[in-house]
Amino acid sequence: MAPARVVDEVPWTSPAFVPEKYEGPPRNLEYIDAISFDQSLQPKNYEILGTHPDSKILVLNVQILEANGKLPYRGDVLIEGQKFTSVGSVQNKDALISDPKVRVFHGKGRTLMPGLGDAHTHFSWNGGDLDRLGDLGVEEHVLLTARSAACYLDSGYTMCFGAAAAKKRLDIVIRDAINAGDLPGPRYLANGQEMARRDGDLVAGITAYADGPEEMREVIKHHIDLGVDQIKLSMSGEEITEIRSAQDCYFSDEETAACVEEAHKYGKRLCAHARARDSVKMCVRHGVDVIYHGSYIDEEGMDMLEEKKAKHVVAPGINWLIATLNDAAAFGYPKEKAEQVGYKKELEHAIRGLREMHRRGIVVLPGGDYGFAWTPHGTYARDLAHFQELLGFTAHEAIIAATYGVAKLFMRSHEMGQLKAGNFADCILVDGDPLSDIKVLQDHDKLNIIIINGRVHKAGRKEYIPPPIAGQDDNKHPIVPDMDFPEVKKDMQKNY
Structure with a gap:
């Protein structure tokens, strides 16, 4: 194996880059x-079944945020079947409005944007004690995982890239x-259990073990036979374990090369879970496609x-570091402890x-490690604010990373x-301007309409009835009371 390496400082010869305000x-x-x-x-180019080809949805008078670098502009959007057919200007709009088979939504100047994407998703994490996931019965675990998938879609996420599952399938x-149309959820690329050496695991009950190049090839082939879309390597440690530092690298060059080749x-x-300096370099040297975390990259690794x-x-999963340092105390992990084991240092690096x-x-793409107690399901859009506030992204850049960037992934x-x-046709209608206040995407009540694959996943009662206008239709229009029915909200996850 590669010896574990812990270094007090990660050397950089260049000064720290401080982003300037950019607009x-x-x-x-x-x-x-x-x-x-x-x-x-x-x-595989999966499609979600169930959208009727004759379905038509017309969204009127919206600020269109295309996620192509262009500033938002006012216009209309037509969806036919699974796809957008007109964006900006819609021909025969009046005829479509009067057609009872066309579902019409009135945007009233709200922002229409693509559905969000998460580049580091754990559907099967339980929002609590991961050590107990291996003991959770498969039947309960399937239900929990399905609820997590629905929660992503409820949160405006229409694309998720799996980063490891707690059980094989x-x-x-x-x-x-999801693709069969049987469950609500985002477009998804599936992973299996994360693969670790027997002396380098993070959570025993949810790990696929392999030591040495040949056994790693066998485990990768087993994952592929199960039907995964990508495979996760657990190459470095994690400070919360207190026995495997984030600066430790447990894989060798030979093992990493064998995994990539297979x-x-x-x-x-x-x-790869690659926080350590050496694990990042191995990923680049041998061609691991997606690097998770990369916290302790040094200048040589950056150049590579x-x-x-x-x-x-x-995909750094930056919210895990921030929340572990600042939010975990309420769950019994004090900030002093988080600093002591190294999370403050790691966040700074x-x-x-x-x-x-x-x-x-x-x-750099947002998303990652939601589903722990202090990074609960449903709070995924926190990453976008962190990108803007800490990493030097503009709001527009953060949104492009979370939409077009994840589509590229x-x-x-x-x-x-x-x-x-x-x-x-995967999109969300937001009651607000995410370019002015990106935190609006964290407020589920502001995500007024969510559409995936040309089907409406969420739309409140008011979205289906146009507002009455004085004198309209000789005052024969329906009177719509301006009131909301109380909503029963539940915790996303149950602690099993």
Whole structure:
């Protein structure tokens, strides 16, 4: 095995980059466009069944945020079947409005934007004690995982890239049920259990173990036979374990190379829990496609990553570090303890490295590690605010990363992640301006309409009835009381 390495400081020869206030066009659009995974790694082009081809939805008078770098503009949008057919200007609009078969929504100037995406998703995390996930019965665990998938969609997320499942086939069966139209959820690429060495696991009950190149090849092949879309390597430690530091690297170069060769041979991409300096370098050196965290990257690793930035994306899961440091005390993990084991130090290193990645044009995508007690399901859009407040992204850049960027990770940016004719109709109508206040995306009550695959997942009662206008139709219009019925809200997860 590679010896565990703990270093007190990660050396940098350049000064820390401090982002200046920037208000120009989104800079990360060209970085995302440049991403070019090998075509042999193209995942299956799943579709979600159940949208009738004759279905028509007309959304009137909205601020259209296309996620292509263009500033929002006022217009209308037509959805036919699964896809957008007109964005901005709709021909025969009056005829469509009067057609009783067309569902008409009145935007009233609200923002219509693509559905969001998460690049590091754990459907099967329980919002509590991960150590107990291995003991949870499979029947209960399937239900929990399905609820998590629905919660992502309820939160405006229409694309999720699986980062590990607690049981071998949980991600796979939920993905297939979503695509069959049997369960609500986002478009999904499924993972299996994360793979770790026997001396490098993070949570024993949810880990697939392998030591050495040959056994790792066998475990990867087993994952592929199960039907995963990508495979997760657990290459470095995690401070909360108190026995495996985030600066420890447990994989060897030979093991990493064998994993990449085996997965790529079968057309599957790899992602890796890689907080440590050496684990990040191994990912770049051998071609691990998606790097999770990357907290302790040093300047040599940064140079390596910049040189191959068209072949990798980084999904830092920054909210885990922030929440563990600042929010975990309410759950029995005091801030003093988090600082003692190293989370304050890691957050400082991570912010510095991620700012530098953004400056150098390395693609950084939001999402990650939601489903723990202090990173609960339903709070996924916190990542976007962190990108703006800490990493030097503009609000527009953060939104592009979460929409077009995740579509690029899916290798389907030609048909997902932007509002344009021909794309799948995945979108959210937001009561507010996310470019002025990106935190509006954290407020579920402001996500007034959620559409996936041309089907309405969420729309309140008022969205279906046009407001009456004095004198309209000789005053024969229906009178709609301006009142809301009380809503019963439940905790997203139950602690089993």
